[in-house]
Amino acid sequence: MKKRIKGILMGLFMIVILASCQSKANQSKTIIRVGHNQSQNHPTHVGLLEFEKYVEERLGDKYDIQVYPSELLGSQTDMVQLTQTGAIDICVASNAILETFDDVYEIFNLPYLFASEESYHHVMDDEGITKSIFESTKEGGFVGVTWLDAGSRSFYTKDRKIEKPEDLKGLKIRVQQSPTNVKMMDMFGASASPMGFGEVYTALQSGIIDGAENNEMSLTDNGHGEICKYYSYDMHQMVPDIVIANYNWLNKMDKAERAIFDEGFDVLSAAQRNEWKSAIENAKKEAQEMGVEFIYPDQAAFAEVVEPLKEEVISKNNKLQPYYEKINDYNEEFPAKEAN
Numbered sequence: 001m002k003k004r005i006k007g008i009l010m011g012l013f014m015i016v017i018l019a020s021c022q023s024k025a026n027q028s029k030t031i032i033r034v035g036h037n038q039s040q041n042h043p044t045h046v047g048l049l050e051f052e053k054y055v056e057e058r059l060g061d062k063y064d065i066q067v068y069p070s071e072l073l074g075s076q077t078d079m080v081q082l083t084q085t086g087a088i089d090i091c092v093a094s095n096a097i098l099e100t101f102d103d104v105y106e107i108f109n110l111p112y113l114f115a116s117e118e119s120y121h122h123v124m125d126d127e128g129i130t131k132s133i134f135e136s137t138k139e140g141g142f143v144g145v146t147w148l149d150a151g152s153r154s155f156y157t158k159d160r161k162i163e164k165p166e167d168l169k170g171l172k173i174r175v176q177q178s179p180t181n182v183k184m185m186d187m188f189g190a191s192a193s194p195m196g197f198g199e200v201y202t203a204l205q206s207g208i209i210d211g212a213e214n215n216e217m218s219l220t221d222n223g224h225g226e227i228c229k230y231y232s233y234d235m236h237q238m239v240p241d242i243v244i245a246n247y248n249w250l251n252k253m254d255k256a257e258r259a260i261f262d263e264g265f266d267v268l269s270a271a272q273r274n275e276w277k278s279a280i281e282n283a284k285k286e287a288q289e290m291g292v293e294f295i296y297p298d299q300a301a302f303a304e305v306v307e308p309l310k311e312e313v314i315s316k317n318n319k320l321q322p323y324y325e326k327i328n329d330y331n332e333e334f335p336a337k338e339a340n
């Protein structure tokens with residue numbers, strides 16, 4: 001808790017400093033602060049720069065969009081809280097941490113929820129599914145405006161190869177701060193260490209944790225592959241990133257401007273997803289050059305261990321069933337291509 005308050009204070013401090021550095025020329029414009037936790041090489045940053053360009057080309061006399069990467073405005077949880085209060089306007093948050101803001105977000109944190117990448121993309125592109133989820137936090141001060149690809153998450157470790165679920169037993173694995181993730185690790189017999197993304201490198205290096213789980217970019221872009229030499233494609237989750245915006249700010253904007261911002265959010269999502277595939281291919285190559293070994297275990301064995309979690313979460317939260325049914329319709333339409 002102390003850490004969180006410190007993080008928020010740091011974020012606010014940064015904003016005050018940044019605000020006081022604005023040039024006079026900008027003083028008549030409204031500054032829109034956008035924060036995320038990835039590097040400037042990441043598809044998310046590339047997408048946000050496209051968003052900035054799109055909106056400023058149309059409304060540049062009125063708005064100055066400023067994109068802050070690399071947790072400059074705080075950790076993801078800090079940034080969500082800053083977006084709630086309107087201290088910043090937009091940020092990118094993993095769906096994982098949003099479940100503590102409204103439990104309807106639990107749905108996309110379930111392991112082995114999507115049968116295929118195609119199913120995942122169709123679900124996330126279906127406003128009949130996402131709109132009500134994205135609006136669930138209105139009263140909390142923010143809404144989701146679009147989603148970004150964050151690939152699939154798999155385990156990676158320092159010393160022990162994960163070839164079957166039992167290999168996780170007794171290991172300390174970093175997860176995102178979500179109760180569903182902690183339960184998932186319990187089922188695998190591992191010990192979950194929830195922490196923010198920016199803390200993972202040091203935790204791995206100092207031996208506080210034995211491994212983590214994420215997409216391939218964390219090996220290269222965040223340097224985790226310098227320490228973890230085994231990446232095991234169990235692909236337990238496809239957790240989207242959600243772009244969220246302060247609700248009051250969006251809501252009071254005039255209609256024509258709002259339409260441009262909405263188009264900008266579509267531009268952002270398309271540009272980010274367009275970059276994603278090649279970014280992952282490059283990360284994999286680069287990780288191999290760093291000496292990371294990629295392992296291809298039987299995914300069904302991992303899925304079997306955590307299958308009861310789906311039922312447990314869905315039966316406890318009656319909001320989730322209708323979404324689950326729609327997701328399963330897409331799973332039937334876009335089944336897994338081949339057994340791994």
Ligand code: GCU
Binds near residue numbers: 037093176213215218
């Ligand atoms: C991915 C995801 C981020 C998230 C990170 C994490 O990189 O895109 O939004 O913060 O995983 O594991 O915390």
